[in-house]
Amino acid sequence: MLQSDTNEARMPYPILIGDIGGTNARFAIIADADAEQINFPNVRTADFETIDDAIRAAIMEKSAVKPRSAILAVAGPIREDEIPLTNCDWVVRPRTMIEGLGLEDVLVVNDFEAQALAIAHLSDEHRERLGDASGDVVASRVVLGPGTGLGVGGLLHAQNTWIPVPGEGGHIDLGPRSKRDYEIFPHVETIEGRVSAEQILCGRGIVHLYKAICAADGIEPAYSDPADITSHALADTDKIAVETVSLFSTYLGRVAGDMALVFMARGGVFLSGGISQKILPALRRPEFRAAFEDKAPHSGLLAKIPTYVVTHPLAALAGLSSFARRPESFGVSTDGRRWRR
Numbered sequence: 001m002l003q004s005d006t007n008e009a010r011m012p013y014p015i016l017i018g019d020i021g022g023t024n025a026r027f028a029i030i031a032d033a034d035a036e037q038i039n040f041p042n043v044r045t046a047d048f049e050t051i052d053d054a055i056r057a058a059i060m061e062k063s064a065v066k067p068r069s070a071i072l073a074v075a076g077p078i079r080e081d082e083i084p085l086t087n088c089d090w091v092v093r094p095r096t097m098i099e100g101l102g103l104e105d106v107l108v109v110n111d112f113e114a115q116a117l118a119i120a121h122l123s124d125e126h127r128e129r130l131g132d133a134s135g136d137v138v139a140s141r142v143v144l145g146p147g148t149g150l151g152v153g154g155l156l157h158a159q160n161t162w163i164p165v166p167g168e169g170g171h172i173d174l175g176p177r178s179k180r181d182y183e184i185f186p187h188v189e190t191i192e193g194r195v196s197a198e199q200i201l202c203g204r205g206i207v208h209l210y211k212a213i214c215a216a217d218g219i220e221p222a223y224s225d226p227a228d229i230t231s232h233a234l235a236d237t238d239k240i241a242v243e244t245v246s247l248f249s250t251y252l253g254r255v256a257g258d259m260a261l262v263f264m265a266r267g268g269v270f271l272s273g274g275i276s277q278k279i280l281p282a283l284r285r286p287e288f289r290a291a292f293e294d295k296a297p298h299s300g301l302l303a304k305i306p307t308y309v310v311t312h313p314l315a316a317l318a319g320l321s322s323f324a325r326r327p328e329s330f331g332v333s334t335d336g337r338r339w340r341r
């Protein structure tokens with residue numbers, strides 16, 4: 001990259017970084033290239049009418065360091081000057097932020113792009129390996145995050161650069177494979193007639209799957225909250241809940257393996273999102289990894305690809321921080337999503 005391009009890519013310090021979720025927004029300030037980032041307490045999105053109000057009250061008024069620029073990761077596609085967020089009422093208006101918050105430069109990226117940036121450099125302390133395959137191969141990677149929805153991000157490695165690929169991979173079709181799958185799948189709630197991966201691999205998807213198993217077995221469902229189902233499964237106190245989480249792990253492994261094939265992700269597949277950490281004991285069991293590797297004719301290839309659960313509590317912010325400090329190491333396009341004073 002030319003020196004002038006590098007300078008162009010840099011945002012001016014201090015940089016505010018933000019991971020804006022449906023329920024929580026997490027912020028930090030990076031004062032300068034050598035400074036540790038300053039983390040702020042979680043902001044509940046429901047507590048503030050607008051994101052600008054939240055930044056003003058929870059960051060600007062609490063910090064002696066005033067940000068000159070901001071990099072925000074949001075759930076949803078980034079178009080135009082008004083970016084409505086999925087699962088919350090906030091609308092990100094970069095021009096209004098520049099006017100009202102004294103910022104000079106605002107970049108908005110997709111939340112799974114930020115997750116993808118994070119998996120470029122994740123130490124052992126911030127990940128737990130699932131299965132025997134290991135090694136930090138500098139090669140393309142994938143991150144899948146079951147949470148409120150199912151996010152998927154690719155991270156390509158080319159020309160000494162990490163290139164995050166935000167996609168809508170959570171919406172691919174998910175089909176039955178085993179005899180038991182064929183009994184259960186007709187009962188899974190569809191979206192316009194389709195069982196997409198997200199119909200099963202997210203919080204409400206756990207409930208869909210649990211209810212489908214109940215329907216297949218002619219049993220009245222006892223739970224409608226995903227946390228009840230996973231806690232009974234982990235405690236081994238409900239047979240259907242145990243099967244739900246076992247099949248959830250299988251289907252997550254199946255989709256993770258598909259994504260590894262698509263991206264040729266020799267560098268590893270990473271599971272982020274709140275649910276992966278919450279069901280970690282279930283993911284350590286054989287189902288996830290067995291389904292991941294069950295990809296004839298490429299089982300041998302998949303067997304060599306490491307899989308991890310991301311245990312970093314603020315992974316997206318870590319990804320934004322890496323990018324903010326070294327934008328030249330990442331191929332992040334800023335076309336149409338960077339606003340300057």
Ligand SMILES: Nc1ncnc2c1ncn2[C@@H]1O[C@H](COP(=O)(O)OP(=O)(O)OP(=O)(O)O)[C@@H](O)[C@H]1O
Nearest residue numbers: 021022023024147148203204226227230273274278
């Ligand atoms: N113990 C649990 N087991 C299974 N699912 C859970 C559990 N606790 C919460 N969930 C579900 O996880 C989903 C929330 O996921 P997550 O915590 O990853 O949030 P998110 O999508 O990242 O949003 P935000 O960034 O706003 O927190 C919800 O659907 C919720 O019902």
